[in-house]
Amino acid sequence: MSTSTIENIETSSAAPKLPPRAIAPAAWWTIVLAGVVAGAYYLVQVLEHRQVMMHLIDLSVYQIAGDRVSHHVSVYDSPLLGDTRGVWEFVYTPFAALIFVPLRWLHGDLYTLVGGLGNFAMLAVACWTALSMLGYRRDRRTAVAAVAVAGLLLWCEPIRQSMAFGQINILLLLIVIVDMALPDTSRWKGVLTGVAAGIKLTPAFFVLYLLVTRRYRAAATAVGALVATLVVGFAVLPKDSLTFWTGAFMDPQRVGVPANLSNESLRGLIARSVGVEGTHQLLWLAGAAxxxxxxxxxxxxxxxxxxxxxxxxCVGVTMTAVSPFSWVHHWVWLAPLLVYLGDLALRRRGLVAPLGFLATAIVVSGGVLVVFDPTLVSVFDFAARAHPTLLYRNAYIWLTVVLLAVTALGLRRITNSERSSLGAKDEEWMLSAK
Structure with missing residues (x-):
């Protein structure tokens, strides 16, 4: 069979537009009840250990950045907190600093409410979007299920850490996944991805995804939106924009050393394994590419x-893996991965899908460890207690590798099935011709 024939099969294998489906009643009630229990227990933990579970220190840093902008003070010349290089330095774009300005008016309970409930609300909408991408009805039942799923995901370690720090990653997850969920015919598809890249550069990886899937108009729209954020940044903050785009965005010392134990990226794995001297940079670039x-x-x-x-x-998780520096709370794309695997576990027969979901949930649900040992706040804490360190300390990288490998095997199986189907049809045609 020729390569062109395989390409034609692959192109024609796109799933037809099926009518929206509903979540089965038994599954819906199970999800809702589990979500209520998980969310309630999380809330109890927050109320009892607020300084650990909801300190919002990164949101405070964003607030300082917004305050600096309003007082015409550079956000890049010095760390926002303290005076140590690589600690609390502003690593986002000037456009991001502008959107942080309204935070300066948040104080007291309103500050905590916006930081906590705001992130949870965005997580719930992201879950609803993921469920709609899986073909579920966009109705009230699905909306309730999405809130319950968000309650369960509070025990996904990257989500839990993002909630605790008041991080922006859930917002970036939301606007990108909403953008990707838009129909390809929408003239607005790509705008939100460009805005996300204008806030933090890593979502620009999705522009490559739009290009390889031949959504050229959406890719061009994303680039246009990104350029628009640059123009806004230069118009309002010309000095900071010049500082950022002429070198600050490529300065690794603004984030921290690659070998930092909290750097859960491919670069961190390589730096901790072979050191930061010699071939480290080459190995990382080759591996990331x-x-x-x-x-x-x-x-x-x-x-x-x-x-x-x-x-x-797949794109979101890989984007995080190949990033130069990825804190645990950067791995929020593991949340929609759990949504997808959970859907497979409910719909597929056999044990493979449920076991895959369970294994993934165990790896990423560091927050559940507090039930057994309050000193274990993350799965990565096992590195200090058990060996091999290379396995535990880089769990998310290995999970990404497994995800890519399983995806490749699944697609190969689909292709082989299509080849067998085509062969059977050819044989049937030849027999009828005789």
């Missing part, structure tokens, strides 16, 4: 086959 290429190839095939959510999740 290879992982990104494999991801985009697989995501392209998933999208062509009509599996948009797993394609988008």
């Amino acid at each position: 290879a992982m990104a290429a494999v991801c985009l190839y697989l995501a392209r095939r998933l999208s062509r086959a009509g599996h948009e959510l797993p394609a988008v999740v």
Whole structure:
């Protein structure tokens, strides 16, 4: 069979537009009750350990950045807190600093309410979007289920850490996944991705996804939106914009050393394994390029086959893995991964899908560890107590590798099935011709 024939099969295998489906009543009640219990227990933990579970220190840093902008003080010349390089330095774009300005008016309970409930509300909308991408009805039942799923995801360690720090990552997850969920015919598709990249550069990886899936108009729209954020930044903050775009955005010391134990990226794995001298940089660039290429190839095939959510999740997780520096709370794309795997576990027969979901949930649900040992706030804390450190300390990287490998095997199985189907049809045609 020729390569062109395989390409035609792959293109034609895109899933037809099926009518929206409803969540089965038994599954719906199970999700809602579990979500209520998980959310209630999380709230109790927040009330009892607010300084650990909801300190919102990163939101405070954003607030300082917004205050500096309003007082015409540079956000890049010195750390926002303290005076140590690589600690509490502003690493976002000037456009991001502008959108942080309204935070300066938040104080007291309103500050905590916006930081906590605001992130939870955005998480719930992101879950609703993910469920709609899986073909579920956009009705009240699905909305309630999405809130319950968000309650369960509060025990996903990246989500829990984002909530605790008041991080911006859930907002970026939301606007990108909403953008990817828009129909390709929408003239607005790409705008939100460009805005997300204008706040933090890493979502620009989704522009490559739009290109490899031949959504050229959406990709151009995303680039246009990104450029618009640059123009706004230069118009309002010309000095800071010049500082950021002429070198500050490429300065690794603004974030921290690559070998930092909290750097859960491919670069962190390599730096901790071989050191930061010699071939470290070359190994990271080669590994990141290879992982990104494999991801985009697989995501392209998933999208062509009509599996948009797993394609988008694959891109989001890989984007985090190949980033120069990824804190645990950067891995928020593991949340929609759990949504997708949970859906598979409910719909597929056998044990493979449920076991895959369970294994992934165990790896990413560091918050559940507090039930057994309050000193274990993250799965990465096992690194100090058990070996091999290379496995535990880089759990999210290995999870990404497994995700790509399983996706490749699944797509290969689909292709083999299509080849067998085509062969059977050819044989039937030949027999009828005789």
